[in-house]
Amino acid sequence: KVKVWKFAIDNADFVPAQKLGLAQELAVSQVKFNIANQSAYNFSRVNVVVLLFRGSQIVGATTTALDEFQSEEAREVKINFYHSLGSVDSVLVAPAVDILNPASFMAFEKTTGELK
Secondary structure, three states, rough: OOOOOEEEEEEEEEEOOEEEEEEOOOOEEEEEEEEOOOOOEEEEEEEEEEEEEOOOOEEEEEEEEEEOOOOOOOOEEEEEEEEOOOOEEEEEEEEOOOOHHHHHHOOOOOOOOOOO
């Protein structure tokens, strides 16, 4: 079975407010991760679901969208949580693309056959 999309996720990490230096003023925590589009396709939008776990319990969840995500492109993503989450043991990052919707794909750049 061949997948139309393939993304690599690495360095997914939860940074509590204390490590951000904001614990005294704001309860802002952050999730950061790197994502790379390893597919042959350019996507107009990639939806990403982020789940935060304490043991087997979900203690936080959010979504974000990555627009115009090119083939072979890599991005660093940071998402802020503006409320106290307590301790977080693990982070799950799940990208998704609606491959049945033609609008999910970006057109390839037209060239005259010459190398760039």
